[in-house]
Amino acid sequence: MKRFLRLALIFVFSCIGLTPQLPAEQRPIQAISMLGVPLTWAAVDSQAQARCDQAFTAYQTDTSEANTIWYARRLGYVGEMQKALFVLDDGLKRFPKSYQLLRHRGHRLLAMRQFSLAIDDFEKAGRLIAGKPLEIEPDGIPNKLNRPLANTQFNIFYHLGLACYLCADYAKAAAAYAQCEKWAVNSDLKVALADWRVITYQRLGQSAMVKKILRRIPVKLSLIEDAAYHQRLLMYKGLRQPEELLSGNVENELDLITQGYGVGNWYAQQGETEKAREIFLKIMKLKAWNAFGYIAAEADLARMLPFTPQATVEGALTAWQAFWNSTDLNALANLFVAGERVSYYSSEKKGLIFGLAALQEHHRGFGFVPGGNAAANRLWLDDVCIEAGSSGCNRCLVTATWFFAKDCRNLSAAQSGPVTFVFEKNDANWQILHAHFANWPGK
Numbered sequence: 001m002k003r004f005l006r007l008a009l010i011f012v013f014s015c016i017g018l019t020p021q022l023p024a025e026q027r028p029i030q031a032i033s034m035l036g037v038p039l040t041w042a043a044v045d046s047q048a049q050a051r052c053d054q055a056f057t058a059y060q061t062d063t064s065e066a067n068t069i070w071y072a073r074r075l076g077y078v079g080e081m082q083k084a085l086f087v088l089d090d091g092l093k094r095f096p097k098s099y100q101l102l103r104h105r106g107h108r109l110l111a112m113r114q115f116s117l118a119i120d121d122f123e124k125a126g127r128l129i130a131g132k133p134l135e136i137e138p139d140g141i142p143n144k145l146n147r148p149l150a151n152t153q154f155n156i157f158y159h160l161g162l163a164c165y166l167c168a169d170y171a172k173a174a175a176a177y178a179q180c181e182k183w184a185v186n187s188d189l190k191v192a193l194a195d196w197r198v199i200t201y202q203r204l205g206q207s208a209m210v211k212k213i214l215r216r217i218p219v220k221l222s223l224i225e226d227a228a229y230h231q232r233l234l235m236y237k238g239l240r241q242p243e244e245l246l247s248g249n250v251e252n253e254l255d256l257i258t259q260g261y262g263v264g265n266w267y268a269q270q271g272e273t274e275k276a277r278e279i280f281l282k283i284m285k286l287k288a289w290n291a292f293g294y295i296a297a298e299a300d301l302a303r304m305l306p307f308t309p310q311a312t313v314e315g316a317l318t319a320w321q322a323f324w325n326s327t328d329l330n331a332l333a334n335l336f337v338a339g340e341r342v343s344y345y346s347s348e349k350k351g352l353i354f355g356l357a358a359l360q361e362h363h364r365g366f367g368f369v370p371g372g373n374a375a376a377n378r379l380w381l382d383d384v385c386i387e388a389g390s391s392g393c394n395r396c397l398v399t400a401t402w403f404f405a406k407d408c409r410n411l412s413a414a415q416s417g418p419v420t421f422v423f424e425k426n427d428a429n430w431q432i433l434h435a436h437f438a439n440w441p442g443k
Contacts (some may be wrong), residue, residue, distance in 0.1 A: 023290040029411055030081040032378035036321030039289050041079025052078050065095045084108050099128035103156050110289040114408050115166045116374035122160035143225045154183035160255035166299045167374040170203045188226040195229040202269050228255040233263030251290055261292055261293035273388045305329030309429040313396050316430040324379040328372030337433045347417055347437035378405045394425040
């Protein structure tokens, strides 16, 4: 029996039993997730599109720094991440010392899962803005009081800390958040910053710093837009139960993602990895893939899944894609059959590779390192065909098309070709026995 799975949008959801809602028309891919899922935008609000059109008109008339920023921001709000990045790239050619353009490009790069590139932008922006007075940043999507709360300095160091956190560089994240603290000039900013500092220090094992931050968090606080972070902090203080943060009383999807990631992280810190993984997978079902909680859950999953025994071939394929996009060499032994039986044909090198040790060295040559790194490359699969054997069979043949993009700004230029996998079931875990990659003729 053959089963055909389209990975372009639904692969991860199918392997974990979730049902996505596909758009009526295929929209352009804006980014590739760390799990190897192409990300597209849902339906665009007509008012957001009208504001984007107005920003484009102003940009056509005058490509000033301000008009460039607003056009790029409006493009982001309608899901045109690729176009927004192009506009910001072009703006930085005209204004190479614009910390504002760098701050917004870094934000777009975060949404596109290009964490190391985002760090470069935020660090440069931080150097350029040094010594300047506090600069209130206007909101692109105003809060309920239409009162801008953030400032450019806060946003630069806050997003720098987040980018480092997503790379699992928690010491560097803590340093960025410490720089951010003096720019947290109201309760909303203080709460958002405190939350990310708490979970960063948790992962650094610095419980004294966690307790110090939590002691300063009051039970009652008047907030305009960051109540979800306050709820997370109250949970860490032991004043809210995790189930309360996942209840049906959450007002919107963004708050659900924000609080959901906090709960998943709470379980992870308690050593309940399976519960954490379940919550992170549920977050992947939601639509707002540009939300920070969504990206953080995805990043954690990309580090967890390659080390998790996979009871299905679909799950094993997802774990393998996460392995490629996290480049953690330590996970290779869990994904491939042990010993000398495993074999591998690369599309980049001649000859058949035999044995797990040789395969490990092969991946090391492609930039894989113990613990992984924040590579800008992305790999994903499409046109997957899984041919299941007879009942009780411990082998499975999979064919697919692989894509590999070195540049997030031009996903359409991704390298591609056919791939064949042979999976073998060992105990309850499906692993790769053989893989054969090739390039399409002429590419």
